[in-house]
Amino acid sequence: MPRNDASELAIRLGREAEAVCRHYLSSGHRAGRYWLVGDVRNTPGRSMFVRLTGPESGRGAAGKWTDAQSGEHGDLLDVIREALGLVDFKDVAEEARRFLALPHPEPEKTRTPTGSTSSPAPGSPEAARRLFAMSQPIRGTLAAIYLSGRAITSLSGTTALRYHPRCYYRPDEHSPTEIRPAMVAAVTDLTGHQTGAHRTWLALDGSGKAAVETPRRAMGDLLGHGVRFGTASEVLAVGEGIETVLSPRQVLPRMPMLAALSAAHLAAVLFPPALRRLYVLKDRDPAGDGARDSLVARAENHGIEAISLTPVEGDFNDDLRRHGANALRAGLTEQLHPEDVRRFMEG
Structure with missing residues (x-):
């Protein structure tokens, strides 16, 4: 197949990146602007990340992926090839065209939100910035007690860390939301702009992490x-x-x-x-x-x-x-x- 035809197919797949991932990488899940899965062969895990948004081509394009464990990388044509075990590129292209001909649900990021338009989408960079802004400096808080228990007592230069006494925690989508104390960390880019946040939920006395299944979670663009x-x-x-x-x-x-x-x-x-x-x-x-x-x-x-x-x-x-x-x-x-x-x- 001519290179420009392959590039056009990759671009078209990138426009449907989330739908491609849900179909061919069903063992994974969405995390902010990425799809996380074990590897390009659809193994469960979090080593491989696929960009769900971005330009159509070039650096950071939607559909580009990297496996941090193996060092492999590629586009969504590679995902189709590896997930289905295809060898000839004509078979990969045929499968890609078949998939693109199917109707696909609108990606989550573009759906019209319900409720108040003033609240940022859960897990978004905007929600991360709001959470960090609502948190307080960690000195004298359970977060400082937690760090001290880990022998971390010098807090110089740790303005990226804050404390929230009533941070929402939801075990899973079927469980009610709980309120727990948490250490909140700002995730920033090279310019210092906050793109996300990380939460470590704490025990009520600060003696360690909260006794929950996932006491650490991140949100936003990481x-x-x-x-x-x-x-x-x-x-x-x-x-x-x-x-x-x-x-x-x-x-x-x-x-x-x-x-x-x-x-x-x-x-x-x-x-x-x-x-x-x-x-x-x-x-x-x-x-x-x-x-x-x-x-x-x-x-x-x-x-x-x-x-x-x-x-x-x-x-x-x-x-x-x-x-x-x-x-x-x-x-x-x-x-x-x-x-x-x-x-x-x-x-």
Whole structure:
């Protein structure tokens, strides 16, 4: 098939990206502007993310997907090929044309909302910004107690974190909404614009996370962005979880850091224009190795020096809690570039 015909089919599929995903990647689910699934062969999971919105072609186009675990990427024609096990492209094109000829429901994002027009759509960036604006600084709250229980006591530069005493929690679509205290984190892009929010629901005394099935959830536009501590320019450290990132920051308070919130989002972190050295905070978790390898490869392709920092225990918060700040400082000193030891740790 001529290349322009394939491109036209990919564009047409991109216009129906959510319907394509619901049909061929039925093991996944929608999360904001993305469809999350295990892989392009429709395995359950969250490693692969498909853009449901975006331009028709080029960077960030609707229908483009990336698997953070394997490093695979492609468009919706690839989804059809892999999901159905097709070999010849003419069969893929025939199936794509058959699918496009079917009537499809209007995507959720374009349906007319019911009720008050003043309320942002649940899970949208607007709802995330409203939640964060309604929250309060964390000092003296259950969020601070929770972090202290994780040996995170220095809260310098943590304005991205707030506390909401009555944050809505709904176990699933069939259950009633509950009200629980939560730590709320702002997800921002490279310019500092808030695109989403992350919630960690807490026990009523702040002693840990709430005893619910999913005590952590994110909302809004997350891909490429993260929870930022400090403003990055030439040096940045990135990791998955908020606690994982805040732990080395207890001994490196001046080093800019970012929590990507998941392995899939870690692989897709966008780099500041002036970045020249990237530290990747590892967890001893084989499931996330592919995402970290993908991030390191992307950084190196951009001419950015990438250095992995490895904990002694399962993650850096385990190191901080079990061995203390002095041991954590010593371990990081051995792994950091000497220039960054002088710049961020000494003095």
